[in-house]
Amino acid sequence: xxxxxxxxxxxxxxxxxxxxxxxxxxxxxxxxxxxxxxxxxxxxxxxxxxxxxxxxxxxxxxxxxxxxxxxxxxxxxxxxxxxxxxxxxxxxxxxxxxxxxxxxxxxxxxxxxxxxxxxxxxxxxxxxxxxxxxxxxxxxxxxxxxxxxxxxxxxxxxxxxxxxxxxxxxxxxxxxxxxxxxxxxxxxxxxxxxxxxxxxxxxxxxxxxxxxxxxxxxxxxxxxxxxxxxxxxxxxxxxxxxxxxxxxxxxxxxxxxxxxxxxxxxxxxxxxxxxxxxxxxxxxxxxxxxxxxxxxxxxxxxxxxxxxxxxxxxxxxxxxxxxxxxxxxxxxxxxxxxxxxxxxx
Ligand SMILES: [Zn+2]
Numbered sequence: 001x002x003x004x005x006x007x008x009x010x011x012x013x014x015x016x017x018x019x020x021x022x023x024x025x026x027x028x029x030x031x032x033x034x035x036x037x038x039x040x041x042x043x044x045x046x047x048x049x050x051x052x053x054x055x056x057x058x059x060x061x062x063x064x065x066x067x068x069x070x071x072x073x074x075x076x077x078x079x080x081x082x083x084x085x086x087x088x089x090x091x092x093x094x095x096x097x098x099x100x101x102x103x104x105x106x107x108x109x110x111x112x113x114x115x116x117x118x119x120x121x122x123x124x125x126x127x128x129x130x131x132x133x134x135x136x137x138x139x140x141x142x143x144x145x146x147x148x149x150x151x152x153x154x155x156x157x158x159x160x161x162x163x164x165x166x167x168x169x170x171x172x173x174x175x176x177x178x179x180x181x182x183x184x185x186x187x188x189x190x191x192x193x194x195x196x197x198x199x200x201x202x203x204x205x206x207x208x209x210x211x212x213x214x215x216x217x218x219x220x221x222x223x224x225x226x227x228x229x230x231x232x233x234x235x236x237x238x239x240x241x242x243x244x245x246x247x248x249x250x251x252x253x254x255x256x257x258x259x260x261x262x263x264x265x266x267x268x269x270x271x272x273x274x275x276x277x278x279x280x281x282x283x284x285x286x287x288x289x290x291x292x293x294x295x296x297x298x299x300x301x302x303x304x305x306x307x308x309x310x311x312x313x314x315x316x317x318x319x320x321x322x323x324x325x326x327x328x329x330x331x332x333x334x335x336x337x338x339x340x341x342x343x344x345x
Contacts, residue, residue, distance in 0.1 A: 006047060010039045013062055015280040016182040019304055020296060030064035031178045031186045032171075032198050037064060050175040051221055051238065052080035052168075059221070061179045067199070071171060078161045079168025083238065100155040105143065107151070110135070114154060124152070163204035166211050171198045173210075173236030173243035176223045177294075180272070184284040184306075187296040190251030209253055212242040214264040224271035225288045225311055226264070232289045237269070249292045249331075270311055282307050285323055285331075292331045 014028045023029075026039045037044050048063040048071070063071075102111045103124060111130040115123050126139060143150065174194055177185045185191075194210075196202045212228075226235035226244060233244045233253075242264055246253045270288070283306040286294035293311075305322040 003042075006045075007039075007042060010042060010045055010062060012280050013182070014039050019283055020183055020187050028062065029183065029186070030067055031061070031175065031183075032063060032067045032195055034186075034195070035064050035066075048175065050172045050179060052083065059176070059179060061175050063175075070200070071168075071198075078164040079172070082165045082168075102155065104153040104155070105139075105150055108135070108138075110139065122152075163207055166207035167197060167200075167204060169236075169238070169241055169243050170194065170207055170210055170245075172221075172238070173223075173245055174198060176221070176236045177234060177245070180223055181284055181286070181294060181309075182281065184286075184296045185294055188248060188294065189297050190246055190248065193252075194245060210243055210245065212244060212264050214240050214242065222269070222271040224269060225293065226270070227268045227289070228264070232291050232293060234286075234293055235269070242269075247291065247293045248295045272311060284309055285328075286311065287331070295328075295331070 010028055011026075014026055017023065017027055017029050018025055023036060028037045028039050028045050029035070030037065030045075039045070044065050045062055046065050046068040047060050048068045050059045050061055099113055101113070102109055103114060104110070105124075110126050112124060112126040114125065126136070128136065131139075174191070193202070193206075197204075197206055221236070221238040223236050226233050226242065228244065231247070231250060233247055235245065236243045244253060282304045283296050284294065285292065285296075285306055286309045288311040296306075306328075308321050308323045308327075
């Protein structure tokens, strides 16, 4: 992104902040750690990709420098590798994954590496200096005469990084919603556990409760609502992985029950498309199937009247009627939503 382009984006995003808080004008709030940064300190704000650029995605948003470099090191690599290797509709791509430093032939662990190309096929190499002399001579004897059949297993370290991959997906989901709906999404206290997970402050295993898999869904990255166990949840998906996030009316996904490993169908998804070009819009509440999905905290403190976005049963989005304080109170009550006072650090 060019520097003046980045400045315009920061100005646009910070104008959205000023609709919620009296921080003064020209303040950017990092969506994942909520730190406030004056926009004249442009160097502290960085462009982030909601899905790794390495995997060919280009959706960009803004983060503080600290959060951005943190994600790069911890999750981006694994998520990028995962998405590269598991392209929907294509065979698993061996050339795009890391190696474990060993492989297993007929049940015998051999230290070495392998290479794969369409032209040359699969080649395996054993390291002279990292296998015992006894093993080396056994290999010579057993496999030197080109046996008809051998069984080969190539461990891929990626599988041990599933929690990092999951957190990468959750980060993409959270930032995807931010890029669509701005601080109306971020200024919700009940998303603190998601932010902590993204920042690596709670156990990685917790990420699993937000992830659903389905072999039946092979979609490009999408953002929208998902129906699951009679609930309507904000979601994000790419290929067969779907991330569900807590809605305002049921702030803890744990209320909905154990979700991991459950199958989903395309008919359960309602992708939302939002064609707005600017981030500078009024506070929004999002209503789906009559339930309060997104609603920034302390809404009625805001000078500007919030707009309701209604997602109907067929997934169509109607945008635009101003929410009255009566409707707001009614929805908060119906959803048993506790109001939080939201304060960024
Ligand atoms: Zn941050």
